[in-house]
Amino acid sequence: MTRKVCVVGGATTPFDYGPTGFETIEGGAAECVKETQRDIPDFSLRDLDLMIYSHFSVHFGHQLAPEWIIHDHLGLVGLPHYRVENGGNTGGSALYAAALAVMSGHHDVVGIIGWETMDSVSQSQGSEFIAMASDTRYELMVGGIYPIYYAAMANKWMKDNKVTEEDVATIAVKNKNNAMDNPKAQWYRNEHRYITVDDVLNSKLISYPIKKYDCCLMSRGVAFVLVCCEEYAKKVNPDGYVTIDGMGLSSCTIRAGDRLNNPTWAERYGPGYPEMTEFGACRCSAEQAYKMAGIENPLKEIDFGEIHDAFSTSEAQIYKALGLANTDNIAQFIRDEQTHLHGSIPMNPGGGLIGYGHPVGATGLMSTIECFYQLSGLIPKKHLSRKTEVPDAMCGIVNSHAGTGTSISNFILRRH
């Protein structure tokens, strides 16, 4: 790596399906920047030398190039800007782009703003909009929305790995309950109750083995992350900045059914991988990130993670793809609650997509922000209690995920 890349601040609006109090995208963006300025008063918008915008779908926003509205509103006329779109991995990909810009030495201070306003349509229409990111020619019309594709993948994965409905339900319970003290989280702002495995098992069928409470939330929300070189980080937030020590980005087929015998994967990981149940792009991008950060044993060397739990089942699949467990011990790994707050690698202490919400373009940035808060000691200030603070956290992983695992990024963040 040519230059160290740092994260020095960030904030989200509340996430919700319906009013957040920050209804316009430019208003929400401005409030996220203002909260960041309250955390690091030495940060001025004048310091920015690049803005990257993270937004998934104009279907939800009914406005082409909506980033121009926000950029203009923030008073950033003259500053270079562009938008990144990469499905559910839009936020992760925007972070990747910002890190590259700083690493290259060409930019010093890069802002990223991400958003989605998914409550502009009904939930069933929204599901169909998102499904337009699946292959419209072959998959969209056959009942295909993402929970169904994921359920088909998870059904086989769970059998192959002896993971049960109850096992994955514990993940949904963990994430919703983690969101209970996070006032910006959608679960906090709506149902706001502690739930049990039975609540998940008895919730409405979405697509077997996935039930309603196994699913992430469709949301409105905006997020801002400030990425910069170390010199600037030392100037504006000398005690709280975090470094991005490793990053990886990888792709897989658009249609999950095309993964069975793919020659590129067979060459890299042997025949039969990733089948259509494993997230090859997650494994591959994690390996890149671990290598760059010098991590040999992720389970030992990473303290916690904010990962893309679109579904409780996919969070379980991600544990395996990140190399935290294998076919022999993944079920036990989940049953031992290794990823709960009292476990060896807490995952989604901020609530994740299941608890915090999933406004697609903002999601990967929300995960980055929660990871940053943990590493910079800001959790007591940002959450209502210390219950979801990971004690002495030095190293976290951020994971962002698109399609049926079609594009996945991973980042290793460390307290400096």
Add this chain to the structure above:
Amino acid sequence: MMEQVVLMKNKNNKKKFAYEPKFTERKDYRPEGVKETGLVFVGHEISEDRTVMNQFLHYDQLYTIRHGWNSKFFIGLLEGKIMGTRCPKCGDTWVPVRTHCWNLNCKLERTEWVEMPLTAKVHTWTVAGWSGRSSLKRLPIVLVYAIIGDSKVAIANELHGINPWDVEFGMPLKVVFKPKEQRVGAVTDFHFEPADGWKPSPMTEEKERIKKLVEPVYEWVKTLK
């Protein structure tokens, strides 16, 4: 083999990169009375304290999906055939089709068309109790990823003619087409059904579980208008 990539001149003497196809068959499947409205503000609402206004923007656009080299697959559906492609170099075969080989050693070799058998087997499956707006009334849907013939990949489609709790990994299927006059040249022209002679295995705990989850779906769908 390069089809249709020739430099043409149109009547204004401008260079074009392909012949304009001469479309001699055309069919409109839209329900009667449905037309494109384009972008229209169709309503609004204002909160009692007049601090929040919502506007309702409707958009209904007609898209044209040009299939080009994939066309034979979709034309095949109209004719009740599943057309796959095969790489003449390495022999890999696909449904859904690839018009160039995925094997990097084959250097994007153009594939050749093969008619596939109408038999398949379940690779994985799920039972959907919720879906997108246009699919809600078809719930519960059994969706399978199935391998047709010797395809290297699995294709997603619905499995009919079975209780949702009776699906099994690896079960044999047949491809069933809609009646010819109902076909539109889309993947929904066919679905899967259990192969002739296939019998479900006895009830198990998992089957009972799925049955319990699915029963409310039947009731809920009845209430949909």
